[in-house]
Amino acid sequence: MWYKVDFDKLILLLLPTFLRKPVLFGYLKALILPLSGSEKSLYYRWSNVRDDNLKKLSYNCQRCYFRGALNDKFDPVLRRITFEDTLSLEQDYIYTQAENLDVYLGTMWLEQDFNYAGSTVDYLVMVPRDIMNTKLNEIVALIEFYNLAGKQYQIISI
Template sequence: MQWRADIEYRLEHNGQVCYLRSVLNDLFDPIERRITITDEVEEQADQTWYQRHTETTRLLPMRETRRPLIIERRGFGGINGFDFWINIPLSLYATIELSRLRAIVSTYKLASKRFSINYTEG
């Protein structure tokens, strides 16, 4: 019965942003539902972005355009190097297993789409 429920859940969700956001929040932040997905970095004056770098988290300096300056990003070709960004609150940093998150996103996204996982304050 559980297997059937899991398969039905997968069939009800697809790669659309609203469904992908729903799946990620159901699994990793079911109460507050703070995980968001954006097409590009939103311009917000008080937004601070973080990048996971091996075992440490580094604060990224902001450019004049209020977009983060990406440091040592593998395969990154500028702001348009990714098709969408997954924004995760910094408070969930220790609770989310990154390899599991990437596997779930890869299950639902289209094969040609590239994504980045970013940690944000808030």
């Protein structure tokens, strides 16, 4: 492939045949050592960045891939990061005395703001507490990268 470079072979192919001597080959190999040498070389770092970018591009904003991207990066063994929809409950209204209407509370459960129908939150990201305490900024960055435009989310610690 075009991205896999054998630098020794490249040196030999670019040298004219009458200059292919061991001394000149060693000299040219020493010149390109910063490109091809060890784990600190430019080619090695470029190859790692390329692999990371290809992995990042293999995911998208669909919920199954999105959850997979978060679990692959932050919780690869237990895979506890999940997504949930908001409940879209109807909000009960408590009238004031000035409105002069009956007030009956009955059994009322108080929910979080994002569970009501008028909320701007579209989905919840459920993240384990130990991961959230240590890597919250990275989680937010990854969610922002894959989040569909116009969708709002809230991260909940479980």
